[in-house]
Amino acid sequence: MSTTKGSKDVIRPVSAVVSGRAAVNVVEPGDFAVEGDLSNYEAMVRRQLELLGEDPARDGLLKTPSRVAKAMMWLTRGYNQTAAEVIGDALFQESHENMVMVRDIEMYSMCEHHMLPFFGKVHVAYIPNGKIVGLSKLPRVVDVFARRLQVQERLGEQIADALEETLQPKGVGVVIEAVHLCMMMRGVEKQSSRTITSSMRGLFRDDSKTRSEFLRLAHSPTAY
Numbered sequence: 720m721s722t723t724k725g726s727k728d729v730i731r732p733v734s735a736v737v738s739g740r741a742a743v744n745v746v747e748p749g750d751f752a753v754e755g756d757l758s759n760y761e762a763m764v765r766r767q768l769e770l771l772g773e774d775p776a777r778d779g780l781l782k783t784p785s786r787v788a789k790a791m792m793w794l795t796r797g798y799n800q801t802a803a804e805v806i807g808d809a810l811f812q813e814s815h816e817n818m819v820m821v822r823d824i825e826m827y828s829m830c831e832h833h834m835l836p837f838f839g840k841v842h843v844a845y846i847p848n849g850k851i852v853g854l855s856k857l858p859r860v861v862d863v864f865a866r867r868l869q870v871q872e873r874l875g876e877q878i879a880d881a882l883e884e885t886l887q888p889k890g891v892g893v894v895i896e897a898v899h900l901c902m903m904m905r906g907v908e909k910q911s912s913r914t915i916t917s918s919m920r921g922l923f924r925d926d927s928k929t930r931s932e933f934l935r936l937a938h939s940p941t942a943y
């Protein structure tokens with residue numbers, strides 16, 4: 720529901736956006752291979768351990784800087800990806816004119832204010848306008864933007880913008896339901912509150928029937 724525009728991030732390579740990021744290669748899918756020089760990051764984690772009152776030389780922490788550096792590169796690998804890249808050539812001409820929806824996409828991200836995880840479900844829908852996208856690509860587009868430092872509001876906007884740009888559909892809807900560890904573990908310590916955001920484009924914004932069909936499907940109990 721916010722009007723923030725994130726579309727510039729969609730096609731710009733990350734090197735142009737985040738110049739300080741180590742030149743690492745995060746290998747997908749599935750395995751956690753991270754290649755590249757992470758020595759600066761490791762030194763920073765060692766210092767962080769000291770500042771927390773820890774002894775980075777004790778046994779249990781010896782490999783922690785290296786583990787943390789690799790984990791952080793993996794958790795923020797979206798900086799190295801664009802939606803256009805992950806969609807690739809999985810676009811198909813198709814005259815289907817009804818809503819296409821993938822719901823309950825698992826999402827893990829990190830808030831940019833505390834660098835703590837927030838996670839939950841993303842529901843993505845669009846109405847084609849001559850083009851459809853391979854269904855498995857929608858969760859991958861979610862990941863491109865989730866695997867960066869984020870705020871939930873912008874995450875939804877960026878997913879919606881990316882789908883609008885690549886598919887030029889009649890409309891796009893994105894609903895995110897998430898819990899934020901920065902709320903649960905610190906500050907207000909609200910363990911059970913969920914944050915729900917929605918980003919609507921085209922018919923999902925302008926046509927109340929389309930919007931309510933989407934929201935009904937997003938929030939109805941799963942059939943299986």
Ligand SMILES: [Zn+2]
Nearest residue numbers: 830832833901
């Ligand atoms: Zn936070």
